[in-house]
Amino acid sequence: MTTERYDRAPGDRSLLADEEEATSSGLLIYSIGMVLAVVLTAASFWVANTPLLWAPGIPLGLAVLAIAQMGVHVVFFLHITTGPDNTNNVLALAFGVLIVLLVIAGSLVIMANLNGSMMPPAELMDMQMKY
């Protein structure tokens, strides 16, 4: 066998997925991921609707739950690990995440700045004229 040093294909649990993957352990991994995802989804819907939590903190809580669930999907459904045979997949993923963060955070910051320096609405302008 000369395949030890190859990177693993994304989505495969082992290099020799074809021959060696045991179905029972694969089923267990998918099931753990499913249970975690269901719990996190239910928590998201609960957080969005409950009156018990401090309202301004809810969007942040939802974001944390969503990122956690994306992590669960990546680990348990796409089988991305930190192992040495996964370096290429993880690096590509990290670059994708970097671009996604730049696009979303950058757009939000720029547009908030633009909105902040827009002309105030008419009533406000009138007040400034009067005094």
Add this chain to the structure above:
Amino acid sequence: MNVTVAIDAGETPPSASEAGPAPKRIVVAYGFWIFLLSDIVMFSALFAAYTVLRHATAGGPTGAELFNQGRVAIETACLLASSYTCGLMTLAVNSRRRLGTYVGALLTFALGAAFLTLEIREFADMIAQGASPQRSAFLSAFFTLVGCHGLHVAAGLIWLVVMMAQVATKGFRAPVLRRLQCFSLFWHALDIIWVGLFTVVYLMGVAS
């Protein structure tokens, strides 16, 4: 396990450059992984547009008035379950069980189609209420973002049907296996995008 065998035998395993190019299965899946990441980058632009335009309703209906959380919860459950059955299909493919593959594909298709039906009905209801994409910047961004995800799901369903036809006629040949592998990556990635989507669009839209 193979590494230990090689070390026991007293020979170091060849490095990747000595071993030659990686098998096609790895190269193809890695290329598809890059495509999926670029697709996610495209979605991030749509997400950014939606978040910026969220309050630009131009006097029209807001998200809190339009969105039905019960329906979104069912859609989410459908897509999550279809991701799970897609994983089961992958296991059946890897152990070359034809019946398991068909059953997994059938469940995946049914759940994905249920998701798509609910989403199309939601769009039709919104347009019937006068909340069409032309109404406000918020609704344009909403239909672009959610509709783009829906288009991906529709494409995935067609792809799944084509793959089952290939399994039926060609069997588990290497090219068919590679395509099945890419399909499962695609389907799981769609579910990841939906996680961001229901959080940002529906839950945050109702909460704030």
